[in-house]
Amino acid sequence: KELAAHICPRGTFNFLLSNGQALWSHASTSLYYIERRHPFGQAQLSDEDVRLDFSRETSEKDEVAVIVTSPLTTNETWTAFGKGELLVFEQGRRLSL
DSSP states (O other), X not given: OHXXXXXXXXXXXXXXXXXXXXXXXXXXXXXXXXXXXXXXXXXXXXXXXXXXXXXXXXXXXXEEEEEESSOSBSSSOOEEOOTTEEEEEETTEEEOO
């Protein structure tokens, strides 16, 4: 977190960093995330006239977090990162820092 604060004044510095167990995500400009878990529903893609039914591809135990530069779907609620915000995700869930 301290390193990101030092680098950000030099320009855009969005990053995702993982050690295979956790994912650190930092936004200096625009990042969004969504957490999905059971019961999974359908998602309408933002850039195509396509609906995905996640319930057909997942189980009750699945959990996932998706981090993107702009929301991928129109019928789900994406959460924007704050400028300079660092978030950590583990096993498909956002952790409290």
